[in-house]
Amino acid sequence: MIACSVNQVKKMYGGHLLFENLSFEVQEKERVGLVGRNGSGKTSLFRLLAGEEIPDAGQIHWKKGSSIGYLSQIPEFDNEISVTTVLRTAFAELLEIEDKMKQLELKMSEERNQEQLQKLVEDYGEYQETFTINGGYEIDAKIEKVVGGLKLADLLDRKFASLSGGEKTKISLALILLKNPDFLLLDEPTNHLDLMAIEWLGDFLQGYEGTIVVISHDRYFLDEVVNKILDLEDGELKCYHTNFSGFIKEKEEQLLREFQAYEDQQKKIKKMKEAIKRLRDWANRAKPPNEGLHKRATNMERALERMEKLKRPPLNRKKMGLEMDASKRSGNDVILLKGVAKRFGKQLLFKDVDMHITYQQRVAIVGENGSGKSTLLKLILQQVDGDEGEVRVGSNVKIGYLAQHVFSDMDDATTIIEAFRKEVQVTEGEARQILARFLFYGHMVFRKVSQMSGGEKMRLRLAQLMHQDVNVLILDEPTNHLDIDSQEVLEEALDDYNGTIVAVSHDRYFLNKLFEKIYWLEEQEVRCFEGDYHWAREKMEEIRRRKEAVQPVKTKETRLKKEREKQPTDRENNAIEKELEAIEQSMTTLDKKLAEIQELEQLQKMYKEREKLERQWERLYEQLEG
Numbered sequence: 001m002i003a004c005s006v007n008q009v010k011k012m013y014g015g016h017l018l019f020e021n022l023s024f025e026v027q028e029k030e031r032v033g034l035v036g037r038n039g040s041g042k043t044s045l046f047r048l049l050a051g052e053e054i055p056d057a058g059q060i061h062w063k064k065g066s067s068i069g070y071l072s073q074i075p076e077f078d079n080e081i082s083v084t085t086v087l088r089t090a091f092a093e094l095l096e097i098e099d100k101m102k103q104l105e106l107k108m109s110e111e112r113n114q115e116q117l118q119k120l121v122e123d124y125g126e127y128q129e130t131f132t133i134n135g136g137y138e139i140d141a142k143i144e145k146v147v148g149g150l151k152l153a154d155l156l157d158r159k160f161a162s163l164s165g166g167e168k169t170k171i172s173l174a175l176i177l178l179k180n181p182d183f184l185l186l187d188e189p190t191n192h193l194d195l196m197a198i199e200w201l202g203d204f205l206q207g208y209e210g211t212i213v214v215i216s217h218d219r220y221f222l223d224e225v226v227n228k229i230l231d232l233e234d235g236e237l238k239c240y241h242t243n244f245s246g247f248i249k250e251k252e253e254q255l256l257r258e259f260q261a262y263e264d265q266q267k268k269i270k271k272m273k274e275a276i277k278r279l280r281d282w283a284n285r286a287k288p289p290n291e292g293l294h295k296r297a298t299n300m301e302r303a304l305e306r307m308e309k310l311k312r313p314p315l316n317r318k319k320m321g322l323e324m325d326a327s328k329r330s331g332n333d334v335i336l337l338k339g340v341a342k343r344f345g346k347q348l349l350f351k352d353v354d355m356h357i358t359y360q361q362r363v364a365i366v367g368e369n370g371s372g373k374s375t376l377l378k379l380i381l382q383q384v385d386g387d388e389g390e391v392r393v394g395s396n397v398k399i400g401y402l403a404q405h406v407f408s409d410m411d412d413a414t415t416i417i418e419a420f421r422k423e424v425q426v427t428e429g430e431a432r433q434i435l436a437r438f439l440f441y442g443h444m445v446f447r448k449v450s451q452m453s454g455g456e457k458m459r460l461r462l463a464q465l466m467h468q469d470v471n472v473l474i475l476d477e478p479t480n481h482l483d484i485d486s487q488e489v490l491e492e493a494l495d496d497y498n499g500t501i502v503a504v505s506h507d508r509y510f511l512n513k514l515f516e517k518i519y520w521l522e523e524q525e526v527r528c529f530e531g532d533y534h535w536a537r538e539k540m541e542e543i544r545r546r547k548e549a550v551q552p553v554k555t556k557e558t559r560l561k562k563e564r565e566k567q568p569t570d571r572e573n574n575a576i577e578k579e580l581e582a583i584e585q586s587m588t589t590l591d592k593k594l595a596e597i598q599e600l601e602q603l604q605k606m607y608k609e610r611e612k613l614e615r616q617w618e619r620l621y622e623q624l625e626g
Contacts, residue, residue, distance in 0.1 A: 003028045003066065003183055003211045004049065009058035011044055018044055019235040020057065026183075028063070031205070032213045033222045033244060036232035038455045038483040042215050045232065046070065046185050049213070062183070069181030071172050071189070079161040083152070083171055086160045087143050090178035094136045101127050108607055121607070125591070146174045149200035150193065151368055166192040177204070186214040190221055191480070194369040195506045195533075217484055219244055219509040258313040265310050276300050330471045331395040332359045334500045335380055340389035342375055349375055353389065353526045355519060362494075362501045364511050366533065367521030373504045374404065376521065377474055380502065400470030402461055404477045404504075416452070416460060417445040423464040438463040454481030462490065475503040479510050508533055576620050583617045 003026050010020035018041035026032055036042050047053045048060060050070035062068075077086055088095065104124045111117040135142070147153055150170055155163065160171065169192050176184070184205075190198045202224040205212060213230075216222050222229075222244035229240040229247040240247040276297045283293035334357045341351040349372035357363050365373050378384045379391050381401060393399075414422075421431050435445050438459045452460070458481050465473065473494075479487050491513055494501060505511055511518070511533035518529045518536035527543070529536035590610045 001028045001063065002026070003030070003063050005061045006049075007059050007061070009048065009055045009060065011041065011048065011053075012056055013044070017235065019232070019237070022058070022235075022237050024230060024237055024239060026211060026213060028211055029209070030211055030228055031226045032211075032228045032230060033226035033247075034213055034215050034230045034232065035222075035244070035247070035484065037485055038453065040232045041235070042232055043187055046187055046213075046215065050185055066183050067179075067181040068183045068185065069176040069179055070185040071169070071176055071187065075172060075175070077160050079159065081160050082156070083158055083160050083163070084143075084156045086171060087147070087156075087175060087178060088139070090175050091136075091139050094131060094134055094139065097127050097131045098136060101131065105611065109611075142178060146177050146204075149204060150174050150197045154370070180210070182210045184208065184210055184212045184214075186212065186216075188215055188217070190216060190218045190506070192369075193506065195366055195508065196368055198506060198508075217479070217482065217487065218507060219484065255313050258310070262310045262312050265307075269304065269307070269309075272300055272304050276304070328396065328471065329498075330359055330397045330500065333394040334359055334361070334397055334472055335394065335502070336390075336392040337379070338390045338392075340379065340386045340391060342372065342379065342384075343387050348524050350521060350524045350526060351388070355526070355528070357500065357502060357517075360498065360500055361517055362515045363503070363517045363519065364515040364533070365502070365504045365519045365521060366506075366511070366536070371521045373521055374476060376519075376526075377401075377476055377502070377504060381474060397472050398470045399472045399474055400465045400468050402458075402465060402473070402475045402478050404480065412448065412450040414449045415446050416440055416449060419449050419460060420445075420464060424467045426467070434463060434467060435460075455483060455486065458482055459486065466493075471499040473497065473499060473501045473503075475501065475505070477505055478503060479505060479507045576623060580617060580620050583613050583620070587613050587617070 005025045007023050008020075009022040011018045022045075034042050034045065044053070048055055050068055051060075052070070101124060104120055104127065108117060108120045108124065111120060131137070147156065150173065152170060152174060155167060155171065160168065163171065173186075173189055189201060193201065198218065198221060202221055205214075205225045212225065214222070214225060226243055227241070229242065229244060231238045231240065231247065231251065238251075240250050242250060279293045279297035279300070283290040283297065286293070335355065336357075337353050337355040340353040340355075342349045353376070365376055367373050375384065379386055380393070381399065382391065382393070417428065417431050417435065420435060421428070424431070424434075426434070432445055440456075440460070440463075449457070449460075458478070462478075478490060482490065487507075487510065491510065494514055501514070503515070515532060516530070518531065518533060520527045520529065520536055520540055522540070527540070529539050531539075587610060590606055590613070593606060
């Protein structure tokens, strides 16, 4: 069944046509990836699908009664509301029913009129049935699952208003997942998530019961989640019934077929034009002029005019001209850390860190958000000092640093060309030539840096790095905000780079393609793996399994450790489960009796007994969940 149909839709912004005559359908339970270059109109199409904007022409139809989840902007909440309360708003209707049940419980305990009490009991039964069927007793378990997967536990007790933009975005994503809409629109959901949370989200979406349309520049994530690709390019949309890897292959094959058809048609047109010219020439040479040849030439011209001309397919689109050459080579030992520890106040980020990075190595640092990856980079850059150990940078090392938040300290009035020339000493003409290779053309170079998108800022910083005298690149999330085409150009340039590279990234494709050595930061320790990300992940899973087999899993917080120690054994769990079943059976029996008994005193006595059983059930359930 069709979940959403888009018919002949057109959208313009400020006189610029994004697309027109756009038509496609999304079937129920499909997983669709919407891809295209930055600026192609993907987010605008999402806003149309979500009903936040109206098309200039055409219609969008939804299946009647569909609920839509779209993270467009950070929702606003009262300044004093905690993150836990925000997440619980996903179950607002169920929580309202729960409040009504509590009010009815109070009324039933006080009511003396038998007829009124019977009515209250019936109302309570209806609310309880609705609450149970819709998962009211599973609210906490659902929140715990999403919070654990997206690594949000540390944020639960904080005020939502006090969170950073990235943290608010993660909470907003969790809120949408908890609302469980029929149609999920996700625009770059992996932004602000670490590797482990991205992998969890991919698994979660694979089991999602509704329909999903996702925009993402994460190629592995698209492969895991989607089974259909919509490719938005030059205002046109093409559909491919495959995952992202399959789409790349099919698109390339299709482009080659289209180009061959275009070339064949061009040859045919050329031959027809030559034949028309010859016929005219022969007809005019004849004495008298040959009308039959003229007529044949005219018929061929009409046939040529009627021919549907094929457009030349764009085989070679404009991409960044990124070539990075290291300056004079560094010594063999580039970066050395011995026994390094770092604390912020009483919080230990990491300890006993040993790292040895040599000339031309490609080294990646991975770990959960907040584990200290960026701090490790700052130690290497000597922007902060370690509390213990030694950090040493080798001889003739010249570092170029690509920060995660580029140009955050730049004056709002600074233009693109001014920002570039601040780092690279060239004439204005030379600067414009270089910037053109990074897709900043003409008057674009006079735009303000403050008006640039994240992808444009990243391109500008890469342009600066390429023309600086460096032989070591330190990159903090370099693929963030880059479209897939730009990511591929960056990967090719880094692959050819003859210096040393150290990077922090949550892009698994990027990590596997380029990096041969992984430093994994977890539980305040750094482990080294000689291999790509997949190899490192397998080894880390082995380490975790061994630790679990030898001793209880150590957690980052003592509180969590104590809670785990309090958890019951399997034998105790079985006993608790049996007791829970017995209580549930007793409550069912009481519910039947409550519906039959008419005497007021007996009703109140049985109701209090049921309340006691409910409290007992809740205590045991909490004990079982630990």
